Amino acid sequence: MEPSGDDRAVRQNWPVLANPSTGRVEAFSDALFAIAMTLLVLDLKVPPSNADLPQALGERGPGMAAFIVSFVAISGYWLQHHRLFRMLTRSDGWLLLLNLVFLLTITFLPYPTAVLADRLVAGQQVNLAVAFYGVGQLLPALTMCALFQYCRAARLIAPAIHHDLLRRVTWLSWVSAGLHAVSIGVAPAAPIVSLIYYAVAPIYWAIDGARARHEAPGP
Amino acid sequence: MEPSGDDRAVRQNWPVLANPSTGRVEAFSDALFAIAMTLLVLDLKVPPSNADLPQALGERGPGMAAFIVSFVAISGYWLQHHRLFRMLTRSDGWLLLLNLVFLLTITFLPYPTAVLADRLVAGQQVNLAVAFYGVGQLLPALTMCALFQYCRAARLIAPAIHHDLLRRVTWLSWVSAGLHAVSIGVAPAAPIVSLIYYAVAPIYWAIDGARARHEAPGP
Amino acid sequence: MEPSGDDRAVRQNWPVLANPSTGRVEAFSDALFAIAMTLLVLDLKVPPSNADLPQALGERGPGMAAFIVSFVAISGYWLQHHRLFRMLTRSDGWLLLLNLVFLLTITFLPYPTAVLADRLVAGQQVNLAVAFYGVGQLLPALTMCALFQYCRAARLIAPAIHHDLLRRVTWLSWVSAGLHAVSIGVAPAAPIVSLIYYAVAPIYWAIDGARARHEAPGP
């Protein structure tokens, strides 16, 4: 790019071009979260018209449970994503990229959920389906860790945010990813343990998050 | 968290982190409402290519009616949600959680709608399908009651909002939930009564709401 | 509602509660438009794995054309909706209701599109499918007329908007609805005429709209 009279203008405008507002990235991510959460219900199959309804719905109970668990899991990621983006003062190109990878993993989650729901209802190779579902859960957990690490390393986080808070949040994201990895290893032998973990963990994080917000120190 | 020199900064920033703006929660909820309303149309099955079209569409009439009723019902919840969030001055962690539970119940509604549409067309166990649909309608109604109660208890509502208005709105939400519960009990014996209730109630609320807004006292 | 000391506060706050911002209604409507437009692609069926691909895709050509026509039609309604809401200074309860009815008709459009696409590919009762599709197009056209009429009657439109402009826009919306009604009557006898109308009309309106905007009188 040869120098020119307008060069100053480019330099002045570049940051505007270069650093997409966190607001638009958030709004885009929110739409994607909302759609992924709503698509989960498409996995629920309507029973055949001539099946006994209470029995057929009862058999589909595990499928509905899988729907609820994934809904709660994506909600949990939405809350984490929300918390992270509120800490940022700016974004950059790598954050955009990492965020898109994160959204890819969120968008993928309905698929392992559908596989798990199908196998829970059919009772076939449930342990392997649980492990596959665990991989689906591990991917966003790992990408969330990468997001936190990158935002800290690239100093995108508002300087006023306390580093203890940041350290705790980042550490928790790694703990969560580690537990997901363990749950995959456990699934082939004891799928019920992993399933309980998937159901209970987001509730624990949600209540913990809600309480932390509630007990925020006063001014 | 040990005390430190940056501690004041955390305390100052914490509320920002802790209390997500009601605006973003609203936008996220709106996207989810819009998607749930649009997914309802996926329940409408295209008649087989070789079926007589007018007859096949006529047979699918009840399915289309179920689509419209659920669309109107979700619209009604959107209006209530909209009204509630306009009253709030702030949000907190528990509100976020309750709101996600509410959105879960909204996201679920297309499923009982699909089951109902299928059974209305097939004419099999319609009364049980109506009862199941009633449960699908009761869940958001109850969660909406919880939302109103919590927002009042946690003093999230703007102090300028008149307590008579709040009391009336909260009371109406309980009346609505109660009628839904009754409709479930009535469905096995007289499904047509419950169906009429599901079709008429949101129209009543909508017109009541529209008129109330229209007749708002002048300044 | 008995009078009280807080009564003035209610009166002051009521308009805020009563008149939802046009901004949020627009954002909600936009999400619904976007989803309805995207769902159209779900009507396109993947050819069987063992079919000859060029031939199978060729046979599905009419289905793709139906997808494009409906996409363009919904785009046209989005542009009209967009134009209307930019003219408004405020909204009220009845506008919200009418807008929801309008969105219901938009959400429904993918269904007649899917029926039309299926019959165009199968070559069965195409004329009736075109008439049904015409009904699907007439419904939003009529509701759009009602929206324009109501906004004018309820004086929701910014006073600075010229009444000639309003009269022209309202009149055009009635012309469009009338032509859609005619196209339904023509379809059973000459479906190709109606199909050409559906394909050409939105292009005409779009170019007309784009040119009108381009040739806006200077200051």
Place this chain on the structure above:
Amino acid sequence: MEPSGDDRAVRQNWPVLANPSTGRVEAFSDALFAIAMTLLVLDLKVPPSNADLPQALGERGPGMAAFIVSFVAISGYWLQHHRLFRMLTRSDGWLLLLNLVFLLTITFLPYPTAVLADRLVAGQQVNLAVAFYGVGQLLPALTMCALFQYCRAARLIAPAIHHDLLRRVTWLSWVSAGLHAVSIGVAPAAPIVSLIYYAVAPIYWAIDGARARHEAPGP
């Protein structure tokens, strides 16, 4: 339109009516991008309940790869769209039209993706499916070129944006479209080459974009 006393008001208000804010167009486009990206996952078919899960998932591997590639491709278009709209100071009717055509091509992309995924899994006429997928990718690439060209010609771009930057971005969009066209020609003979191009190109652009943003000249 006969002259009148209110004429000045029209002239003053016309630009407001005529030039939709780029903000609303962006928000609408974002919703559509988010939905198109999420719908891709619906192409992934759940294996039959009685199939061996690891083997069935392995066979579906190419389908998952197609999902990821299309997700990344749409992400890339979102980034380009985002960059373009940040450069604009205003919009006009033709931009709206072109943008809707662009969104149509984005909405269509899940269909060739589904066809490609199906043929990759089935191993039937893969080369033709790759060519069809290439057409699906070429359409948004070409429309993006048209968008850049039109925005420059109609002087919608902020004057402070350096013309070298604009020339480079426009030129790159044509290179991308050209490579897509080549990939279609190559597909029937060597589909693997085109597939590698589809997988690698968006990664290249993304990293290039992220780095460019990162290395933006300081003030």
